[in-house]
Amino acid sequence: MSLQxxxxxxxxxxxxxxxxxxxxxxxxxxxxxxxxxxxxLVYPVGLxxxxxxxxxxxxxHLPGEASVNFYYTVMSFYGWYCWLQKDTRQENILHISYSxxxxxxxxxxxFLFFYFTIYFxxxxxxxxxxxxxxxxADAFASATAFTGMWLMTRKKVESWYWWIATNIASIPLYxxxxxxxxxxxxxxxxxxxxxxxxxxxxxAKQQHA
Numbered sequence: 474m475s476l477q478x479x480x481x482x483x484x485x486x487x488x489x490x491x492x493x494x495x496x497x498x499x500x501x502x503x504x505x506x507x508x509x510x511x512x513x514l515v516y517p518v519g520l521x522x523x524x525x526x527x528x529x530x531x532x533x534h535l536p537g538e539a540s541v542n543f544y545y546t547v548m549s550f551y552g553w554y555c556w557l558q559k560d561t562r563q564e565n566i567l568h569i570s571y572s573x574x575x576x577x578x579x580x581x582x583x584f585l586f587f588y589f590t591i592y593f594x595x596x597x598x599x600x601x602x603x604x605x606x607x608x609x610a611d612a613f614a615s616a617t618a619f620t621g622m623w624l625m626t627r628k629k630v631e632s633w634y635w636w637i638a639t640n641i642a643s644i645p646l647y648x649x650x651x652x653x654x655x656x657x658x659x660x661x662x663x664x665x666x667x668x669x670x671x672x673x674x675x676x677a678k679q680q681h682a
Contacts, residue, residue, distance in 0.1 A: 497525035498658040505662055508625065509669040511569065511676065516553035520546060533650045534606055536595065538643075541618045552626035569628045569676045580620050580631065588616035607646065614642040630677050633670035640666055 504519035523545040530539035558566045572580065592612035599606050621635030640663035648656035 493525050494529060494652065494654050497522050497529065498654060500525075501658060502661060502665070505665045505669065509665065509672050511628075511673075513553065513556050516549045516556070520549050523549065529652070529655075533652055536598070536606060536611070538611065538615060538646075540591065541615045544619055545622055548622045548626055552622075555626050556628075567628045568680045569630060569673050570680060571677055572624070572629050572631045576629065577631070580624060580635075583623065584616050584620045584635075587619045588612050591615050607649075610642060610646050614639055614646055617642065630670070630673045633666055633673060636666045637663065637670070 500518055501522035504515050504522055507513075507515035507518060523542040526542040527539050527546070530536070530542060555567055556565070560566055589612075592608050595606045595608035595611055599608060617635045617638040621632045621639055624632035624635065640659045643659040644656050644663070646656075647653075647659060
């Protein structure tokens with residue numbers, strides 16, 4: 474595909490962007506901003522984004538991303554609960570921190586489990602139910618997102634590395650599906666994730682000190 478064709482597809486895709494996609498995108502950007510600031514609003518605002526994208530993902534034959542957003546929705550309630558927990562002095566129990574070696578092993582295994590589960594599921598279901606699916610790309614974007622969300626509920630710095638990987642994979646994935654505004658959205662999230670990583674590294678150092 475030439476640059477001219479990419480540009481034309483971008484313009485056409487932006488013209489065809491519906492109001493639901495706009496709402497989901499702006500809610501998602503706000504949610505990531507709240508996440509960077511360690512603000513509990515990350516979860517209720519994020520729910521607006523995830524619920525809309527469950528619908529859009531099925532509509533545009535992205536079953537892996539639909540499963541991710543369903544997972545986001547469930548984990549948002551869990552993360553909301555975890556982030557609100559306080560000790561006897563009414564201070565937050567969870568603090569931003571780095572993963573230890575065991576946690577690193579767990580997250581890699583977590584990623585591999587979901588990658589291969591989603592990949593082989595899509596390969597099997599592609600012909601009958603999801604003709605537009607791209608198994609390897611959909612599985613990678615989904616598995617990295619599953620891992621990032623799990624780590625975010627535990628306030629682990631490494632969650633941002635997984636978010637960065639998710640965003641890089643999602644930019645072209647949504648573009649080729651015709652969700653151009655969402656593709657731009659993931660580009661914005663990629664930049665915000667880098668800033669989020671920097672912010673959480675700084676906060677983790679402060680907690681350690």
